[in-house]
Amino acid sequence: MPVGIIKWTPNSLLETFHWHTSFEIGYCLSGKGWFYFGDKKFSVNPGDVFIVNHMERHIAQSDPENPSQYIFVFFKKELIEIEKELLIPFFYSPRKFINQISSELEAAQEIGRIILAVNEEMEKKRTAYPGMIRSYILQICVLLSRHFKSHISTGEFNQVFALYYKLAPVLTYMHENFREPLELSDVAKKLDLSSSRVRHLFKEIMGEGFKDYLLHLRVNEARRLLLNTNLSIVDICYQSGFQSHNPFYHAFQKIVGMSPGDYRKAAMRINSPFCESD
Numbered sequence: 001m002p003v004g005i006i007k008w009t010p011n012s013l014l015e016t017f018h019w020h021t022s023f024e025i026g027y028c029l030s031g032k033g034w035f036y037f038g039d040k041k042f043s044v045n046p047g048d049v050f051i052v053n054h055m056e057r058h059i060a061q062s063d064p065e066n067p068s069q070y071i072f073v074f075f076k077k078e079l080i081e082i083e084k085e086l087l088i089p090f091f092y093s094p095r096k097f098i099n100q101i102s103s104e105l106e107a108a109q110e111i112g113r114i115i116l117a118v119n120e121e122m123e124k125k126r127t128a129y130p131g132m133i134r135s136y137i138l139q140i141c142v143l144l145s146r147h148f149k150s151h152i153s154t155g156e157f158n159q160v161f162a163l164y165y166k167l168a169p170v171l172t173y174m175h176e177n178f179r180e181p182l183e184l185s186d187v188a189k190k191l192d193l194s195s196s197r198v199r200h201l202f203k204e205i206m207g208e209g210f211k212d213y214l215l216h217l218r219v220n221e222a223r224r225l226l227l228n229t230n231l232s233i234v235d236i237c238y239q240s241g242f243q244s245h246n247p248f249y250h251a252f253q254k255i256v257g258m259s260p261g262d263y264r265k266a267a268m269r270i271n272s273p274f275c276e277s278d
Contacts, residue, residue: 002078002079003073003074003118005071005072005074005118005122006071006072006074007029007069007072007119008060008069008072009031009062009067009069009070010033010059010060010061010070011061011062012033012064012067013061014036014059014061014257015059015061016059016219016220016256016257017036017057017255018057018058018059018220019054019057019058020054020074021054021076022074022075022077023052023074023076023077024051024052024072024074025049025050025051025052025072025115026050026060026071027049027115027116028047028050028070028103029046029071030068030069031044031062031068031069032062032063032066032068033061035058035099036059036061037052037057037058037094037099038056038057038095038208040099042099044068045103046103047109047112048100048102048103049107049111049112051099051144053091054090055164055205056099056207057216058099073137073140075137079137080137080138080141084161086142087161088148088149089144089145091160091164092157093156093205093207097151105147107143107144107146107147111143114139115140118133118137121136160205163205164205166201167201167205167206169191170187170193170198170201170202173191174213175217178214178217179221179239179240179241180241181241182241184211198210214241215251218240218241218242218248219240219252219255221239221241222237222242222248223256225239233260236260
């Protein structure tokens, strides 16, 4: 089934950012906290809705005094791409997009009710429930499209949409080859694009540079190996795509906020279902 749903309480300690290959809609059930999207930060209240596309790094954090709880719905773009207008909320320029829909708005209230209905269908699994869930996802996307239509012009959407499909092969190539030595010029040559064009696409669509994106791919792989294998940290360094120890330790400390060894020791305390980028 191309739809997933999970209840999650974020850690009160800020964890490293992650991203998914699917679209994601989060609905805050209770508590307070913060939601980070790149350099953007939103305060969270019950009833707020958050939109995440398949490219923007993000993480939620709970208020230690009043932890937040969410329902997150995940689905692939193929579920809705037959109707191009439904893609509008998920193809945006990260630096300008407001990922939050306040609980005070009717759109958030309607979407929240439907997400609760999706959760009920998933739990009870009544006859033909996958079809009902797909219909609910389409309803949510219609509401999102109507809400964001006033925020995202048709011209801007068409531009981001076109740029994404130019960048998509670059992202695929990087995800498949980040463990190997990679330079911007290598990626550009493989895809028959100029280095300056690839650099521009990254800034425009991802909101960050090629090198930063590559470092996050490698550090996320290191995190996965630290949590799920008994490999030594030296072996993890090389298996994650780093060519030497110092850049690995520096990048890990900068992105995660602690050393690889400390991260592995703290693994039992990390209460996140998003340790791996899917």
